[in-house]
Amino acid sequence: MERFDIAVIGSGPGGMSAAAHAAELGLSHVLLEGSPKHSNTIQKYQKGKHVMATPTKLPLRSPLDFAEGTREYILDKWEEGMTSTNTNIQYGSEVTGIDGAKGDFTITLANGSKVGAKSIILGIGVQGNPRKLPCPGAELEHVQYQLDDPDEYNGERIAIVGAGDAAIENAVGLAGQNKVCIINRRDEFARAKQGNLDLITSSISDGKIECFYEANPARIEENPSDESRYVFVLSTPTGEVPVPIDRIIARLGAIPPRKLVESFGIEFPNDSPAALPELSSQYESNVPGMYVIGALGGYPLIKQAMNQGYEVVEYIQGNDIEPADHPLFVEAFDGLPYDKSVDEILEYLQNSSPIYNGINPLNFREFILDSKVSKRAPGDELCVNGEFTNSFFVVIDGNAFVKLPGVGEFHFNRGDFFGEQSLISGRRRTATVYAGDDCVVVETPRRSMVKLINSVDSVKRVLDEAFILRALHSKFTPNTAHAELAEVVANTELRTFDANQDIYTEGEEGDEVHLIRIGSVTSVKQSNNKEVITSYMPVGHYFGETGVLGHGVRTDTVRANVRTETICLSKDSFVTLMDKEPGLQNEIQSHIRDRLTVEARMEAQPKGGELMSFLMGEGLGEGTDVLLIDETLCVGCDNCEKACAETHDGNSRLNREAGASFADVHVPISCRHCEHPHCMKDCPPDAIHRASDGEVFIDQEACIGCGNCVRNCPYDVISLQKNPAPKPTLLHWLMTGKGPGPGGKEYADGETIKKAVKCDACKDNAGGAACVRACPTGAAMRLNPKEFVDLVGSRFGS
Amino acid sequence: MYQSILNFKRARYLWVALALSIVSIAAYWWHQPVGLPNGGTWLGYTLGTVGAMLIVWLLLLGMRKRSYRSNMGTVQGWTSAHVYLGTALLLVGTLHAGFQFGANVHTLAYVLMVVVIVSGFFGIFVYMRYPNLMTYNRSGDTLDGLLEKIHKVDDRSRRIANTPNLSRLVESAIDGCQIGGSWWQQLSGSGRSIMSVPFAMDPDAQEKAQSNKDHKLVIDVLANRLSQLGGGEEAGAVTSLLANFAAKQTLLRRIRRDVQIRAILKIWLYFHVPLSFGLLAALIAHVVVVFFYW
Known part of the structure; x- marks a missing residue:
């Protein structure tokens, strides 16, 4: 067994940088890579893709070069760097297990051989290894687990195994110039996106692709007759079927690396899929001598990972160098009233609030780098009532306050926090908070908070408690002191419902009251054996109160439109709240009256209920600003698309004609600015934000064009686009006819950088959205889902 | 609003x-x-x-x-x-x-x-x-969606045609199908579709290009052919083709009407x-x- 001082597992940017630095220092090292190429994730990018080098301010610290450029350029540079430093990389060395302890680890490889190491650096990313075919022959030469470029294959017989989006896209991409069959374990394609489902079912019915349903791979054999390379034997309900085949592409998903990592002894704080392993400030895991860098440790950007690779080797050598981001902290802390070093300030910040208690120092460092620490002048507005911002504040020194009508000022002192309502619910701010005397606050953007909530249980608990207390207080008992609500808060429960799940159904017994904190619901009633949607309720609304005040039988069905979380109050708790607040009972009664009026109106218009169901079915229930087109007015001039393109660098972010219609209401393909935007879920440079008026937009400077948001958006409203060349002015175009006119576009030669673009609801235009303003007939309109009831009323008016 | x-x-x-x-x-x-x-x-x-x-x-x-x-x-x-x-x-x-x-x-x-x-x-x-x-x-539906459906119907027709003459008939009808055209054609809602009928199916026509307006000709020729055949594989194909061209006729009418309305x-x-x-x-x-x- 060969032994090394340092074994690096995974040759991504972080792993390569670490190994190259070890090589540069002349240390005994090995870089183990499971696949035949380095940088798997980046290899999978499409050809010629432009890779960004964000964050631009962060200096690069690595023996390998990295500057923004094409995928090929960057991969070549790394290849050169590894050669010139004599990095010892071993391809095809998939790691299956690690035993031993610091100073004497034994790494077991898939081929059974073993490697010894004193320290281990894990840089295996989060993509995971592709699931292998569970049958003999899975390792044959022409059995592959990814497809880079469908055009590389011509005239072959290819079997695709799998029924997900990747399998379908590969099958359809290859079907034009190859004979393709797809092997589906089940009798339908249930996991695929709607668009892909349509593609594959039509390709199968048109005979372009053959599909074997309920078929499992039994074995792959070399074909003795030379007619095809292999015979792929499938086991089907009617027996074994041999299929002559030249190539097999299995798209069975990836095995998340967490299980493997846990088998090495590394612990995760909880079961959340987003949880990160706990690391020291020197990237060391709970297993001494085993270090974690890059995306697996929560750092998805290439430059961060490369810097960590360099630093971790230094740490292993016992050199306590300052991390590469040190100068960024010096800059960030400039102007704070503290005469302390960076590390001392970090410690001071972390000790300020109990909410920071459970965070490990490395995560806290990253957290503060993402946040903004600043001293604010007395009277400054930190967050403004009605705005859509969603950052989170912790008071470090001095105080901040809200003005409560009739009660006076409520102060937040050192360690107190605010902003959790908008953060959790995705809705507007519910109060304006002002800076008080000597106010120093940490303002953290949504993404960093979400990351923290997912990885540190105590943060979630503290935030939820505060959320419930403040939500109940502002909704039901604004005149009661917080302390008096402690008992009620302790007796509440947070309930989570999936999209389309019934929270309760008409006719059943029940007397709990729900206050919506995430998502939205619709109330449904049975009318002439048909379901009619009678109302839509977003965050901040409550329902179920008729159960408490009435006879305890539900008079309607309440259904979650999207994943919804409610604060659930028992009858006793609700009665306690009514006892504490004398006016509450009257208020609730008038609330019930209002709702019944709306419900009666909707019940009288069953067509309206169908329209409402259609709008909810299109996913508009989670939107905040939805573009709809009245088909009775639309003349199809596409001035909306032209206006969009003209005001957004030449690329329209809406497709008027595409999309579904019902009762003359058309839902074009256009962003609906979701409460909890799917696009924000996995943006490596955190380039997607929500403006103060609620517009979800992509910061074009920060976007690296990775396409994650394009894939994550269920409504297909984001696309990767090149920037067209600038246009002549209208007058110039009219006079000379040169260049593209209104609505047209041209690209400059050599323009290759693609970035994600989507609707920003014209947030920078004081007049509002250009599409609506430019519609000559008034067919285009933008609505908040709350206004759907009015829309229905105007359609089927009573 | x-x-x-x-x-x-x-x-x-x-x-x-x-x-x-x-x-x-x-x-x-x-x-x-x-x-x-x-x-x-x-x-x-x-x-x-x-x-x-x-x-x-x-x-x-x-x-x-x-x-x-x-x-x-x-x-x-x-x-x-x-x-x-x-x-x-x-x-x-x-x-x-x-x-x-x-x-x-x-x-x-x-x-x-x-x-x-x-x-x-x-x-x-x-x-x-x-x-x-x-x-x-x-x-x-959308115009693109309707056009896509036409392509699919055409592909299916090509696959169904199981004799050389049927293939030529289908190919000619597909090739000669015109959508859009001049302003006048768009406004009148009638495409100038043409086709030639294989000699074996209509010797009088001499394989000359004839008007296939509203796809009537191809449907007539197929119906004639069906009446000549007394069953068999070709009759099966002709029956399916008739259904296909009838579907295409309906789609074309909708497309032409759409084009007409857009033009107006x-x-x-x-x-x-x-x-x-x-x-x-x-x-x-x-x-x-x-x-x-x-």
């Missing part, structure tokens, strides 16, 4: 236009010029100035529509005002002329103005009526806009002539 250009903001520009009209009529009725009413009196000049300014402003809609960053009202508001004030112009212009017409540049400007306004009326009519018809005709929604602008520029030119000539050569 959800209002047409006619009742934009409770038809506010209807009231503006009505006010302008009433003031103009009242002034015309009250004014007693020396001789017959004409453009040369003070009221004539006033109405002329108002009319000329209206014409220039009405023309500016084309610029406002393309000023996508403009925050000066909405395009819908402008269009609504355009419609009502344009209608009022008919009255203002007529009163300005004092009902005096002749064979001269002044009357040319007047006639152009009337033609432009009348073409605008047609525009309002189609804008009010055709969007509904278009939605109804497409019944939830656009065609009037091809008169309205150039004629308004003609009007502008005639207006300038009219003003210059009045001031320099009267």
